[in-house]
Amino acid sequence: MxxxxxxxxxxxxxxxxxxxxxxxxxxxxxxxxxxxxxxxxxxxxxxxxxxxxxxxxxRAEPSSSEPGFEAKSVRQLAQKEAIAARAVQMVRPGSAIAVSAGTTTFALARHLVAIPGLTVVTNSVWVADLLHDARVPSHTVLLTGGLRTPSDALVGPIAIAALRSLHVDVVFMGVHGMDLNGGYSTPNLHEAETNRTMIASGRRLVVLADSTKWGVVGLSSMATLSSASALITDTGLSHIARQRLSEHVADTVLVDPGNVHLSDRDTEEPGL
Missing domain, CATH: 1.10.10.10 (Winged helix-like DNA-binding domain superfamily/Winged helix DNA-binding domain)
Incomplete structure (x- = not known):
């Protein structure tokens, strides 16, 4: 060889x-x-x-490295779509949910247009725009406001104040990294604080994270692994990682990206 x-x-x-x-x-x-x-x-x-x-x-990226939304949107497309398709099955018509910023949660938002009567709280500019453009009459969309990060999340005191006054059934959260010691993390300190408040607003936390997020540790932790009642990831996750996660997360769901058919809409750059 x-x-x-x-x-x-x-x-x-x-x-x-x-x-x-x-x-x-x-x-x-x-x-x-x-x-x-x-x-x-x-x-x-x-x-x-x-x-x-x-x-x-x-080799780990620097813990403060924060790629922009467009840069992340072209990575692991099949995995994100498979995760989103499974996550939407956890959404009941008429429920109130929170959706964090991120490209995997943006994939989820595409599926939410088919669920009637939702109230969607989000700090994602992309998620709010998508749901607004879909013009589903029975949807109520609440955008938190706040300072805009490189990943197009709205964060800081305004976002936190809005979230503290709200109560939702399920929080769907994308993460920068997940690790035994670091838990769920992000490279942005303000986003971490905002996401902690979003988590506190929900009865249940569902984390959406493709397998490449395992072992990645951002600058600031948002929650421990066991804080999530469910984690949806893909079958690319190593057997060792699966075992470790099963010890901490009550419901670890593995989806197969090989069964996903990506449409032109899924593969084009956001906003085009």
Whole structure:
């Protein structure tokens, strides 16, 4: 096997499991310990992974890194659509729900137009615009107001004051990262505070997070893993992560993105 092929296989295993071990790679790739260590060093120097004792882990983005909405909207499209399609099954006609900002919750909003009689509280400019443009007569949409973040979330004192006076049945929340120690997190301090208030306004929290969010830790935590009564993620989640989550979340739902058919609307850039 050529070096490029080995390194490609190493990255594939790392993306699947979140960690690779030298001993395991020696066995599966049929090369020496030193060859694997050289491969890991090369990939580390290229910025592809983070070397640790005995192997390597996924290289984490800086905890304060905050990609914009448009940048995130083209990632994991099938996973987000599958998660959204499952999440909408938890929405009862006539209920009051809160929907946080994010690209996965935006995918959910597309499905909400088919549920009659909803009151939707949101701090997402994109979600509010979509529901407004859909013009469903039985919907009531409440946009919190507030300061606008790079991810187009409305946050800060105005948003918090609005949320504190409201009570909803279910909060649907997208997250930047989920981790055993960090819980559900975001890189934006103001968004974290606003989302904590949104969580407190609901009887039930449902987190929507594709499998790439596992092991990612943002600057500020919004809630512990066990705060969610349900987590909807995809089958790309490693077996180790599934086991860890099952110990903390009452209902972990895995959806298969392979069964999703994306329409032109799903693959075009937001706002076009």
């Amino acid at each position: 050529l070096a490029a092929q080995r390194r490609s296989e190493i990255m594939a295993q790392l993306e699947r499991d979140g960690i690779v071990r030298v001993s395991h790679l020696v066995t599966t790739l049929g090369v020496s310990d030193m060859t694997i260590r050289r491969d890991l060093l090369t990939l580390h120097e290229q910025g592809a992974l983070e070397k640790v004792h005995g192997g390597a882990v996924v």
